[in-house]
Amino acid sequence: MLSAFDVEHIEKECVKRWEHAFEADPADKEKFYLTVAYPYPSGAMHVGHGRTYIVPDVIARYQRMRGKQVLFPMAFHVTGTPVIGISKRIANGDKKTIRLYRDLYKVPQDVLDRFVDPMEIVRYFSEEYRRVMQQLGLSIDWRRRFITVDPQYSRFIEWQYRHLHEKGHVVKGAHPVKYCPQCENSVGDHDLLEGDKAEILRFTLVMFRWGDVLIPTATLRPETTYGVTNLWVNPGTTYVRAAIDGQEWIISPEAAEKVRLQDHDVCVIEEIPGTALVDQSVSHPLCGEVPILPACFVDPDMGTGIVMSVPAHAPFDYIALRDLQEQGRYTAIRPIPLIRVEGYGEFPAMEAVERAGIRDQTDPAMETLTQEIYSAEFSRGRLLERYGGKPVSEARDDVAALLTEKYGSTVMYEFDIRQVICRCGGRVFVKILHDQWFLRYSDPVWKDEVRLQLGRMALVPPEVRTEFERTVDWLKDWACTRRVGLGTGLPWDPDWIVEPLSDSTIYMAYYTIAHHLQEISPEKLTPEVFDYIFLGEGSPETVDRETLDRIRDEFLYWYPYDFRFSAKDLISNHLTFQLFHHCAIFPTALQPKGMVVFGMGLLDGAKMSSSKGNVFLLEDALREFGADTVRMFLVGSAEPWQDFDWRKELVSSTKKQIERFWNTVQEARQAEGSYDIDAWLASRLQHRIASTTAALDLFQTRQALQEAFFGIESDLKWYRRRLPQGATGGAVLQDLCRVWIRLLAPFIPFTCEALWDAVGEPGLVSFARWPVADMRLVDPAIELAEEFLSRTVDDIESIVKLIPMEPSSIDLFVAPHWKRRVFEIVASSSERMQAVREVMKSEEMRKRGREAVEAAKQITRLVLRLPPRLVEQLLASPIDELAVLESARTFLEREFGVPVTIHRAEESPHPKASGALPFKPAIVIE
């Protein structure tokens, strides 16, 4: 009987049957351990998240069927500030946030009311995640689930950081951060209303002396100090004289406030109008005595509000000077060149300005011009010999160091853009944070270890390897602690909390034992306990030895993990960080084995993003299409590392495909008997098994699905066509379906589970043996014969289509034996362009004259057009074309509805008969 395809019922049944099925304990067989980056449960899952977890699930299911003991765990990352922020915004009645949670995420009002407690958000959404993940059919061992603020997990983080500290991987330092004085807190990019991509720039303050007072100017180009001709002040601005760390400076009032946040003790003494500074003279050891000149472009809110002027190399400085000189003022000042750069003469700034036809300092083209000179000089410029002759890129650091060491320079930080605004509406500044703890990713020794480890790992796709290598090269120290947010306190400095990315580096090891640790009270989880479990060292007293040994055994069974899965945006932080930490904590034998990197998700061609509301909720997708459809679409529309695009109409057609599969299998349940073409189907199936398996071994889920689904479908299509009239297929279909169900089980497990029952197989298909290609069933001869037949059919069809008449008969002429000889000579000739010559070397061919030359030409063309694989097969095992066509005569007559006659070409006087080639019979339609 044909069962109805009741998706809802099937899904419900499977979720029940699978509830504990994937709980994996160490067993007496090979293991396979894979993990995915755990989610941060601050909102509902969308289809983009779906793909992230479905791909590893497909792999997990595949490996399980291959007979491995598979561990696929899941946990929730709740460390950091996001949920705290969300909770605050909900408590404050923020409309946008409430709308997001109530309307898009469909959180019930009574639950929403409780979201004023951040832990409620975490609780609600992690439960939602688990529910939806189960509906999605993810084969997860849920016993190991944890959240990153569980006390047991905190003990684990403390243990890890103690080791990192001991080994010198965590050090103390100062660090500039974005800071909101109104909130009295440092702010992350997501806390910003405006300027979320602002970069912190590091300026050098060049200290000019004016009597007893210092006038600092901020510059990104300290090497140009040699070329300073004057300073600029804005005559329309009021400056202040202030005691900074005991020394008097003159700077803008804005600057005074900025440096106050940057480690300086600031005490404003008096105001000084800009005009009072104009025409004063200041000095610096690198450029001597220079005057202060007025310029309206000087911004008191940039740097110190006073700038040094290098008219030879800075377009703004040049043009401001030119403007003054055109009025006949300061005409004695000459630009001082100090950098030589290809493509420019002695005074690059002057050239650029004159070339661009800049009228005055307010010209909007000045910004790009400045940038142009800046990059040209930085990348290609060299200081003149008298200033050392080094490339600018080197000299910059050298001069900065010199200025700092000998001439009182310090550093001042500024954003690269002006408007950086906190969510509270206040302006954001750069503040230096002290006592900050850093992970020393800059450590060359540590980097080398990671590079070595990287070299031993499998990376999928291989193209990401260079990106990982670059990341290792460029990583600098990472501030790994924060003052606010959820997380684990730093064990030796508990005022700090371990920052969220820094507490998620070796938790893959924690999964292996998470369910055991739940049973142990956190205070017993001393560092000694973890040393014993993970490193096999010491003899802890707080937990009994037998338990500890069991836990350690389990860890050693699963570890190292085989593959870690994550989206590609995490390469430059998490995925690389976790390698650093593994190298630091675990011995070589326990280092990770591989990583798989994903592409991103699009929705109707636009980037999927929760914050923009451009998402399709996973649960809605499940309800509308069913879990298998969602799964098959997400892994079948693009390979894991490619971006995928969720488009409704494509998803709908996926649903139809699954229904087609269901119907085919249901129909085949009655199939019996046998037909000539069965052997061909069985043979093809073996190839499909082999190529599906090969694709999955390379994580090519799309390719695997192409083979396992569409490949088998198209084989079935030809098979049905070749059956005798009225026949629906032999018992071979039953065998095929039993294989087919298993090949598709990793992708569409719900449907396959139901079909596995339907065909009367015992147990869960999730644990059924993965099909293995049976080479005894492979029959190259019959495949070749069918290939020949189908090509002939294609040829006939294309002729029938072309000619305007209704055919009344078809005559086929197979090529004579001597052309077969020609084929062999051409096909085995190494230089195929010379094949004709090769053929004509033979006495026998020469006797045939022009006929042979003609045949050789055509056969050469044919050989070049055929797939090389086919040519090889034809060479190895020639087919009896006459017999193949003769036995398919009934089929051909049915296909075209006219009598079909097969001839030997050499026995026919028909002029077209001479055109017959091996593997390409001549066709005459009348």
Added chain:
RNA sequence: GCGAGGGUAGCCAAGCCCGGCCAAAGGCGCCGGACUUAAGAUCCGGUCCCGCAGGGGUCCGUGGGUUCAAAUCCCAUCCCUCGCACCA
């Protein structure tokens, strides 16, 4: 700007490493036909241009080059995506 990856028919995408299998797999969409009272589903065929014989022409972001031969190799150029940090 810097680093990494990518641009293939209406769309998605294979092919590119290893040059001739390539007018370019597969899927989707669209068009036509069969079935049906009809719609849907399903099945068959078509889907760059030309062609009354299985053929020919043009084509793989753009412009050059190498080669008997280029989607594939080299150079230049334009465009897109991701990352550029203390944030999940």
